[in-house]
Amino acid sequence: MTTMLRTEGLAKTFTLHLRGGMQLPVLSGIDLTVSASECVVLSGPSGAGKSTLMRSLYGNYRAEAGKIWVRHHGETIDIAAAEPRIVLAVRRETLGYVSQFLRVVPRVSTLDIVADELITRGVPQDEARERAGALLLRLNIPRRLHAIPPATFSGGEQQRVNLARGFIAAHPILLLDEPTASLDADNRAVVIAMVNEAKARGTAIVAICHDAEVRDAIADRLFPLSPTREAA
Amino acid sequence: MTLLRARGLSLRFKTIRALDDVAVDLWPGEVLAIVGESGSGKTTLLNVLSGRIAPDAGTVWYTDPEGEEHDVHAMPAPALRTLHRSDWGFVHQDPRQNLRMNVSAGGNVGERLMARGARHYGNIRAEAIDWLTQVEIDANRVDDLPRTFSGGMLQRLQIARTLVTHPRLVFMDEPTGGLDVSVQARLLDLIRTLVARLGIAAVLVTHDIAVARLLAHRIAVMQRGRVVETGLTDQVLDDPQHAYTQLLVSSVLQA
Numbered sequence: 001m002t003t004m005l006r007t008e009g010l011a012k013t014f015t016l017h018l019r020g021g022m023q024l025p026v027l028s029g030i031d032l033t034v035s036a037s038e039c040v041v042l043s044g045p046s047g048a049g050k051s052t053l054m055r056s057l058y059g060n061y062r063a064e065a066g067k068i069w070v071r072h073h074g075e076t077i078d079i080a081a082a083e084p085r086i087v088l089a090v091r092r093e094t095l096g097y098v099s100q101f102l103r104v105v106p107r108v109s110t111l112d113i114v115a116d117e118l119i120t121r122g123v124p125q126d127e128a129r130e131r132a133g134a135l136l137l138r139l140n141i142p143r144r145l146h147a148i149p150p151a152t153f154s155g156g157e158q159q160r161v162n163l164a165r166g167f168i169a170a171h172p173i174l175l176l177d178e179p180t181a182s183l184d185a186d187n188r189a190v191v192i193a194m195v196n197e198a199k200a201r202g203t204a205i206v207a208i209c210h211d212a213e214v215r216d217a218i219a220d221r222l223f224p225l226s227p228t229r230e231a232a
Numbered sequence: 233m234t235l236l237r238a239r240g241l242s243l244r245f246k247t248i249r250a251l252d253d254v255a256v257d258l259w260p261g262e263v264l265a266i267v268g269e270s271g272s273g274k275t276t277l278l279n280v281l282s283g284r285i286a287p288d289a290g291t292v293w294y295t296d297p298e299g300e301e302h303d304v305h306a307m308p309a310p311a312l313r314t315l316h317r318s319d320w321g322f323v324h325q326d327p328r329q330n331l332r333m334n335v336s337a338g339g340n341v342g343e344r345l346m347a348r349g350a351r352h353y354g355n356i357r358a359e360a361i362d363w364l365t366q367v368e369i370d371a372n373r374v375d376d377l378p379r380t381f382s383g384g385m386l387q388r389l390q391i392a393r394t395l396v397t398h399p400r401l402v403f404m405d406e407p408t409g410g411l412d413v414s415v416q417a418r419l420l421d422l423i424r425t426l427v428a429r430l431g432i433a434a435v436l437v438t439h440d441i442a443v444a445r446l447l448a449h450r451i452a453v454m455q456r457g458r459v460v461e462t463g464l465t466d467q468v469l470d471d472p473q474h475a476y477t478q479l480l481v482s483s484v485l486q487a
Contacts, residue, residue: 014471016478018478061467061471084463105417105424106417106420
């Protein structure tokens, strides 16, 4: 299978200047490979660096050492070294990320938040809104909520808006940080189905997922992380 | 090719180092936020990049639509004025600095078109009304004087006046400063939508990190006239490397 994402010797240490330059080593020597149609679930206790690894893969955290190779339009790009505008292009076209919490511009309606993901990729507005509406309905966000900004939604509703936004553009690589954390059983089943459909399309997926039932339903293998944290 | 490129910019005001060896690259369609506290040199940098203040040392190059680079501070004054009226726009914190308060709202927008050579009154008025609507000012206010407008409306009028000529590059100095929070959110959404739709590049000065997060692709953090950190917006804000950026980010009140 095509390798979509591969890290080589990835390391991340946080330096806290406001704490006298204290060093927090979180990741070191991470070699992770993810192929098309594969879902790798990062496992390990809290504090093992799962979210840090995921944010580093997205270029949200800066890798301190190592490479993050991403297959982007058939080329291989090192996210850890790429210029900002290249990272943005990779995020737009190749690498999607569903964070744990929804962060949006105030005042923008739920439907537009999701449809915008398609519009910025050149999909005509009507088609984008129609597909966004359909995906929100599939995630059990009723149509009467589509015109409302999600600021007042419950945690579970916000998470489902976030999932709709993350899945709609069908990125070839998807990073999912606790995609089902605040969802009930029905909605968990929808997310499991969406992940498995994405895999069937060839999407490479990296997920963090504490729920054993969901993990068993989506994971092809686990990638164990253990806490390496010690103050230097 | 970069749209705007600066190297080695330095400027002293008596004993104060306002700019100290600053470099900037801006690509077409990119929004760059310059953040930092008062007195860090943000607005000075904006004024030097836009040719309004000459640096003691260093060069700013602008690439025109034909791909030719121009040294902004070596341009003859009329050429720079033409640039400011056509390819460039400037949004001030105080809209009164840009607007003509004794000219109607429609006139303020239409004037920029006329300065660029538009002559047909009906077309100018129609385009002015179209732009007022885009910045969410009621079309029936077209003949009203700006002094009858609220602060948020004045700022939106200034944005319409600036964007009507479809500039390729807009300089913005604290565009949401001094406005109520609710008005700010509306204005931010408007700027974000217009800039993305028209593919405009922008250099945005703000002391408000939340504004930078919403609008900018990239951030440059300034402290005492130096750019101490630069990178992708979310990277700089979520994983700040420099001690000053860490202080800036950790000092923001969570609403």
